[in-house]
Amino acid sequence: YPIYNNTLMYIHKCVLVKFSHFIIPNGKRDLKPQDSRKSQLSSWSFQLAGILQDVSQEELYARVCRRVVLGALDGYNGTLMCFGQTGAGKTYTMTGSTESYKQRGIIPRALQEVFQEMAKRTDYAFSVHLSYLEIYNEILVDLLSSLQDLPQLSPRGMVVVEEPGRGVFIRGLSLHPVHSEEEALNLLFEGEMNRIIGSHALNRNSSRSHCIFTVHIESRSRTLSVAKYVTSKLNLVDLAGSERLGKTGSEGQMFKEAMYINKSLSFLEQAILALADRRRDHVPFRQSKLTHALKDSLGGNCNTVLVANIYGEAAQIEETLSTLRFASRMMCVRTNPAVNEHMDPAQIKKLQKDVHMLKEELSFYNTLVNRPRVMYEPLSEAQLAEIHSQVQRYLKGSLEEISIISIRQVQAVFAQFKLAVSDISGNSIKGMCSVVFIPLQLKSLLSLPSSTPSKAEAFEDFKVGRGSKINRILKENKAVLLERRSLLRQLTEEINDVKREIDCTTATIQQHLTRGGQGTSNVYIYHFFSTYNIMAFFDILHYDFFDILYNGIF
Ligand SMILES: Nc1ncnc2c1ncn2[C@@H]1O[C@H](COP(=O)(O)OP(=O)(O)OP(=O)(O)O)[C@@H](O)[C@H]1O
Numbered sequence: 221y222p223i224y225n226n227t228l229m230y231i232h233k234c235v236l237v238k239f240s241h242f243i244i245p246n247g248k249r250d251l252k253p254q255d256s257r258k259s260q261l262s263s264w265s266f267q268l269a270g271i272l273q274d275v276s277q278e279e280l281y282a283r284v285c286r287r288v289v290l291g292a293l294d295g296y297n298g299t300l301m302c303f304g305q306t307g308a309g310k311t312y313t314m315t316g317s318t319e320s321y322k323q324r325g326i327i328p329r330a331l332q333e334v335f336q337e338m339a340k341r342t343d344y345a346f347s348v349h350l351s352y353l354e355i356y357n358e359i360l361v362d363l364l365s366s367l368q369d370l371p372q373l374s375p376r377g378m379v380v381v382e383e384p385g386r387g388v389f390i391r392g393l394s395l396h397p398v399h400s401e402e403e404a405l406n407l408l409f410e411g412e413m414n415r416i417i418g419s420h421a422l423n424r425n426s427s428r429s430h431c432i433f434t435v436h437i438e439s440r441s442r443t444l445s446v447a448k449y450v451t452s453k454l455n456l457v458d459l460a461g462s463e464r465l466g467k468t469g470s471e472g473q474m475f476k477e478a479m480y481i482n483k484s485l486s487f488l489e490q491a492i493l494a495l496a497d498r499r500r501d502h503v504p505f506r507q508s509k510l511t512h513a514l515k516d517s518l519g520g521n522c523n524t525v526l527v528a529n530i531y532g533e534a535a536q537i538e539e540t541l542s543t544l545r546f547a548s549r550m551m552c553v554r555t556n557p558a559v560n561e562h563m564d565p566a567q568i569k570k571l572q573k574d575v576h577m578l579k580e581e582l583s584f585y586n587t588l589v590n591r592p593r594v595m596y597e598p599l600s601e602a603q604l605a606e607i608h609s610q611v612q613r614y615l616k617g618s619l620e621e622i623s624i625i626s627i628r629q630v631q632a633v634f635a636q637f638k639l640a641v642s643d644i645s646g647n648s649i650k651g652m653c654s655v656v657f658i659p660l661q662l663k664s665l666l667s668l669p670s671s672t673p674s675k676a677e678a679f680e681d682f683k684v685g686r687g688s689k690i691n692r693i694l695k696e697n698k699a700v701l702l703e704r705r706s707l708l709r710q711l712t713e714e715i716n717d718v719k720r721e722i723d724c725t726t727a728t729i730q731q732h733l734t735r736g737g738q739g740t741s742n743v744y745i746y747h748f749f750s751t752y753n754i755m756a757f758f759d760i761l762h763y764d765f766f767d768i769l770y771n772g773i774f
Pocket residue numbers: 233304305306307308309310311312313317427428459460461462529
């Protein structure tokens with residue numbers, strides 16, 4: 221199925237006419253008679269998106285409608301429209317048959333899908349409203365007006381209106397909130413019933429009117445901004461049957477009905493032709509109530525599907541060709557589906573009030589903690605220029621620090637750094653000096669380690685950086701100490717030599733004394749021993765003390 225910009229055309233209920241008579245090749249656009257004489261024509265070609273012949277309602281919904289319905293939940297307007305001659309199966313396709321559940325049509329299936337999908341999308345809060353409009357002989361009828369308490373508007377009181385930001389809507393048409401599939405189906409049946417009762421009361425044929433059942437969806441994210449919300453309209457349109465006046469031979473009211481229907485369908489065709497022709501600036505939407513009401517459902521930002529219902533009987537060939545002609549024109553309409561996003565003015569006002577209050581609270585707090593200069597307003601041109609100048613001076617090395625007192629300033633400083641980096645990488649016109657100088661500054665700035673270094677790494681960095689002076693003094697002191705220690709060791713050895721000599725002498729004297737008398741030399745010997753021990757103690761103490769001092773600092 222070639223899909224041309226979301227404007228699809230499907231045929232439903234093609235039964236009796238042999239399909240070999242309809243050649244539907246891709247790429248061909250217009251009806252191409254093979255013979256100039258109409259009576260001898262045996263084949264025509266139309267460009268369509270697909271043919272659905274003898275398929276179930278379920279398959280039709282899955283292949284044609286599901287995408288549009290799900291799009292509506294994402295915020296895209298969607299239109300599903302049944303077009304074709306009387307009795308070709310438009311109402312059967314759109315609403316379905318009450319005979320069995322399996323034969324329910326597009327509207328009940330779409331309502332089921334909408335509520336099932338809403339239950340799955342738990343991150344969003346949805347609200348759904350329904351409206352049901354009938355257009356009979358250019359008169360707008362609210363098929364759900366019986367459900368509202370307000371006095372019913374006369375048909376003349378309802379008008380098609382266009383408002384910027386809201387698009388096209390019907391003033392006076394009642395909107396009904398629904399919370400479940402069951403509630404929605406009740407409204408659909410109520411509308412159907414009112415259509416039949418109304419037609420009996422006015423003695424008219426219920427199928428001689430256009431019906432637009434609209435699902436209005438609004439969704440708000442439960443997790444993202446509350447001020448933003450998305451809306452969409454899913455229009456499910458059952459058009460009145462197209463019929464040639466001559467063929468019906470109708471008179472009186474039936475003639476009038478047929479005339480109105482044909483007129484509005486002809487205006488619909490004109491609007492489609494204008495939409496398909498890109499050279500046309502003006503599209504005549506206001507010519508009929510139907511085209512005006514469907515203005516933003518045909519072209520513009522909408523996903524549109526046309527289901528063309530045709531009779532499969534040779535006797536209906538003229539109507540079938542006319543339907544297919546209309547459908548192939550519809551294929552040429554280009555649309556640009558877009559999400560209908562809105563900002564809630566009440567929520568924006570509330571958020572602005574909150575921001576104002578928080579700012580006041582912050583400034584009060586800053587006054588209490590003696591930080592009255594902190595600003596939360598956007599920076600002025602002069603402040604931005606000052607930050608620019610500070611960053612430039614910092615990069616050139618003439619400024620030690622950039623003074624920052626607010627988050628906005630931090631952002632501005634980073635923006636300036638970013639600019640400086642992009643200038644360096646992308647600007648070769650700059651003078652050599654600044655181009656060479658800035659990378660060096662930035663390199664040291666940008667190569668700061670991203671995580672905290674280990675104690676040993678920090679010590680090494682400190683030794684070559686800020687601690688280099690202390691390190692040099694310590695190294696010098698250590699060298700002096702080492703020198704002194706070796707001197708001390710030398711001295712100790714000399715003392716020990718002397719001591720050994722003294723020991724020998726003492727032993728000799730002892731021998732003499734044991735042989736000859738006592739003296740005071742014991743005290744002297746003790747004195748020598750004490751000196752030796754103290755020196756040795758200091759040797760150890762000096763060494764350990766400075767080592768402990770050195771390592772202890774770092
Ligand atoms: N695909 C189908 N399968 C079974 N029955 C169908 C099918 N299509 C239509 N019918 C039956 O054909 C009859 C006419 O169909 P329907 O009322 O849907 O036509 P219509 O195009 O809406 O006509 P009108 O323009 O008069 O409203 C109905 O009884 C309907 O149940």
